Amino acid sequence: MNKTLLQLRKQLHQNPELSGQEYETAKRIIKFIKQFNPTQIIEAIGGAGVAVVYDFDESGPTVVIRCELDALPIVEENIFAHKSDNYGVSHKCGHDGHMTIVAGLAEWLSMAEFKKGKVVLLFQPAEETGKGAAKVLEDERFLSLDPDYVFALHNLPGEKMNAVIVKSGFFSATVQSFRIQLTGKKSHASEPENGVNPAIAVAELIQEIQSFTNANANCADFALLTPVHIHLGEKNYGISPDNAELHYTIRTWSGEVMSALESKIKQAVSKVSNTHKLKAEIDWFEFFPASDNNSDCVSFIEKVANENNIELVEHPKSLKFGEDFGWFSSKYKSAIFGLGAGEHQPALHHSDYDFPDELISTGLLMFKSLISGILGK
Secondary structure (H helix, E strand, C coil), rough: CCCHHHHHHHHHHHHHEEECCCHHHHHHHHHHHHHCCCEEEEECCCCCCEEEECCCEEEEEEEEEEEECCCECCCCCCCCCCCCCCCCEECCCCCCHHHHHHHHHHHHHHHCCEEEEEEEEECCCCCCCCCCHHHHHCHHHHHHCCCCEEEEEEEECCCCCCEEECCCCCCCCCCEEEEEEEECEEEECHHHHEEEEEEHHHHHHHHHHHHEECCCCCCCCCCEEEEEEEEEEECCCEEEEEEEEEEEEEEEHHHHHHHHHHHHHHHHHHHHHHHHCEEEEEEEEECCCCCCCCCCHHHHHHHHHCCCCCCEEEEECCCCCCCCHHHHHHHCCEEEEECCCCCCCCCCCCCCCCCCHHHHHHHHHHHHHHHHHHCCC
């Protein structure tokens, strides 16, 4: 195991930053990579993003290897020496490990003798909010690189350590979050008839929205609607409240099913709020399009895993989590694959999760082999 990369991984873990605020993380990455003489470093892509370019002599395919800069608003439980120094923020999705793998390609690329093509190491901001990839794709400097292929990986706790998990078509779900704000009229709790209390409307909406669920992940019209936060009034027993909020996250496989689901939710909110004489507002946010893996790219991944004797797992179903890599798959030939993080590893986003360092070597081997296969030995 490369000690320099282990040290980088632990430094990144110790100094996490939230989505849209990853400027010190980006500086740390740039400082590390500069010693390996890239052709070009493009800073401030889509916010704090960094694109590191290695350009070889002749024109040829451009391969982008993408990872994520951001951490999560989670208090870390772990007490090891490299625990987060930024209280309330921690790398609980393994982006510190993903960055380390991609940064680890720089030394190899600086000595590579490819005759043609270009490799771009993309350190993308704001994956956790679903905003980062879309902003990168609004940047002309990135678009001018004209990628032919985009690859990424994500560690997957619950899968066998170092196994490569592949899935053609939708690798991850289309995910959207929303908030319903209901406003009525406040009154004294002894005279609720003089006000408009949204409590009954909240109860009706929860049932109505639940009726849109199809939890069978094998169906094309799979739809999972999860209530994540509900707020009604305040702890004041003399007041009949005038306000309520419902927060949901919803998941489907396709964008078409998501659009249909959004229409149903809007109609339900309109019907219930009108019935109860409430003002209603819906805010939509944190949209993650499904990562739709290109079949040629999946074949590349399968080929290099087999050539390197890495266990290959064909995942039968799409994964239900959101991953904004889907923005890249909507524009370029691309694929994201899983890297098993151990069957007994704490789950992603859990407060005691820590990226397994054993995955660094496997991730490097996979990306090096993909690049070599596309650009030629």
